[in-house]
Amino acid sequence: MVFVQPRTGFKGHTWEALGLGYLISSIRAKYPDMLVEFYSGFFDSDETIVTACRDAQVVCFGCTSPQFKHAVFLADRVKTPDNLVVVGGIHATALPYQPLKEKNIDVVVQGEGERAILEIVRRFVLGEFIEKDWKAGVINDVDGLPFPDRNIIKNERNIQQAYKDNRKRITSILSSRGCPYACSFCCSHCLWGRTPRLRSPRNIMDEYRHLVDCWKIDFVKFADDTFTISKQRVKDFCWMKYQEGLQVPFGANAHVNTIDESVLKYLVLGNCQELWYGVESGSPKILNSIHKSTDVERIKEVFRLTKDYGIRTRAYFLLGTPEETIDDIHMTEVLCDVLEPDEVGFSMLAPFPCNEYFEYDIMKDWDWSGFDEYNNSWISNKNLTNEELRREQQHLIQKHQNNITYRQKEK
Numbered sequence: 001m002v003f004v005q006p007r008t009g010f011k012g013h014t015w016e017a018l019g020l021g022y023l024i025s026s027i028r029a030k031y032p033d034m035l036v037e038f039y040s041g042f043f044d045s046d047e048t049i050v051t052a053c054r055d056a057q058v059v060c061f062g063c064t065s066p067q068f069k070h071a072v073f074l075a076d077r078v079k080t081p082d083n084l085v086v087v088g089g090i091h092a093t094a095l096p097y098q099p100l101k102e103k104n105i106d107v108v109v110q111g112e113g114e115r116a117i118l119e120i121v122r123r124f125v126l127g128e129f130i131e132k133d134w135k136a137g138v139i140n141d142v143d144g145l146p147f148p149d150r151n152i153i154k155n156e157r158n159i160q161q162a163y164k165d166n167r168k169r170i171t172s173i174l175s176s177r178g179c180p181y182a183c184s185f186c187c188s189h190c191l192w193g194r195t196p197r198l199r200s201p202r203n204i205m206d207e208y209r210h211l212v213d214c215w216k217i218d219f220v221k222f223a224d225d226t227f228t229i230s231k232q233r234v235k236d237f238c239w240m241k242y243q244e245g246l247q248v249p250f251g252a253n254a255h256v257n258t259i260d261e262s263v264l265k266y267l268v269l270g271n272c273q274e275l276w277y278g279v280e281s282g283s284p285k286i287l288n289s290i291h292k293s294t295d296v297e298r299i300k301e302v303f304r305l306t307k308d309y310g311i312r313t314r315a316y317f318l319l320g321t322p323e324e325t326i327d328d329i330h331m332t333e334v335l336c337d338v339l340e341p342d343e344v345g346f347s348m349l350a351p352f353p354c355n356e357y358f359e360y361d362i363m364k365d366w367d368w369s370g371f372d373e374y375n376n377s378w379i380s381n382k383n384l385t386n387e388e389l390r391r392e393q394q395h396l397i398q399k400h401q402n403n404i405t406y407r408q409k410e411k
Helices: 018-030 047-055 065-078 090-094 114-126 155-166 188-192 201-214 231-243 261-269 285-289 295-308 325-340 388-399
Strands: 002-005 039-040 056-061 084-088 107-111 135-136 172-173 219-222 250-254 272-280 312-317 343-348
Touching: 002 018, 002 047, 002 065, 002 343, 018 056, 018 114, 039 047, 039 172, 047 065, 056 114, 056 295, 065 090, 084 090, 084 114, 090 107, 090 188, 107 114, 155 201, 155 272, 172 201, 201 231, 231 261, 261 295, 261 312, 272 295, 272 325, 285 312, 295 312, 295 325, 312 325, 325 388, 343 388
Parallel strands: 002 039, 002 056, 056 084, 084 107, 107 135, 172 219, 219 250, 250 272, 272 312, 312 343
Antiparallel strands: none
């Protein structure tokens, strides 16, 4: 089997292919003698990938919307009468119509793929019928999944990239699936759903310990949409980490509604060094329109508390939602000045499949390969042209060059 991470049409840092790593570890647990390989379009040439797939019986692609075009490009070159080409991931789940119509894609997996890939391979080995439209759903027992196979997904390449950028050996852990919040711009619920399924503190600690001992990791990024969904789980994990003397620090996404002093005390104990907040806007009108479930005063209070406890803050802001005006953007600028985040990023609205701004009839056949939420020339609204939005974004980026996120720092 060969698993492939397609590339996007824009350049940028790429993190490890955790999703495919989970699929690979599931396959290897069931079929320990099966030869499994992995290639990434971010590191490997098309020629290398196509050559590697030449003798594979099953080729699997996992992709987001910006990666889908490259997945089709590769599928057209690796498909043979004897192999099976499988596509999964959030794009296949959000817009199954697209991969289903491709003649060189045999199976389209919608939903979480660990159980699905085992059944697909079983049927392939036995010569049984495999339907093209495969609805996989979600997996509830997330503790029961083997840890992602970081050797096969060549995680060291991503670690070296992070080291080059940050002088730290960094990698990611996914400790939960599903987020209960309903932010209008988010697509995550399409794949994971809105009901959180949380790994236990012990299960997380075992993977954390493995990364520190075997991969010499200096910093762990939690890849969860919202790591702090369960305050009790955060407290239990941080206490366990402290009790076991595991000092390697971590950072995580948090919603301001999940943070209070009781949680921050434990986060400090567990050596959480960074919290990343999706602030999005300084305008109450916009916060309400994007269903952010919070307000400006709450955001200010949580940033103040986080700083008081010595944890670095990162703030994400979003420009270009349909009702936004120049006055709303100026309110965002003022709020950013008040918050004084240690790191900040200013993205542009991306109407990806499955969020509230995706218009199926208009956008279903868009080429998403070059669509980058940090920089695009497509988005506008009834109040602001794309040129005006980009001008405001560039003003904010230039103003915050000393603490701007890596993707937007002048090279």
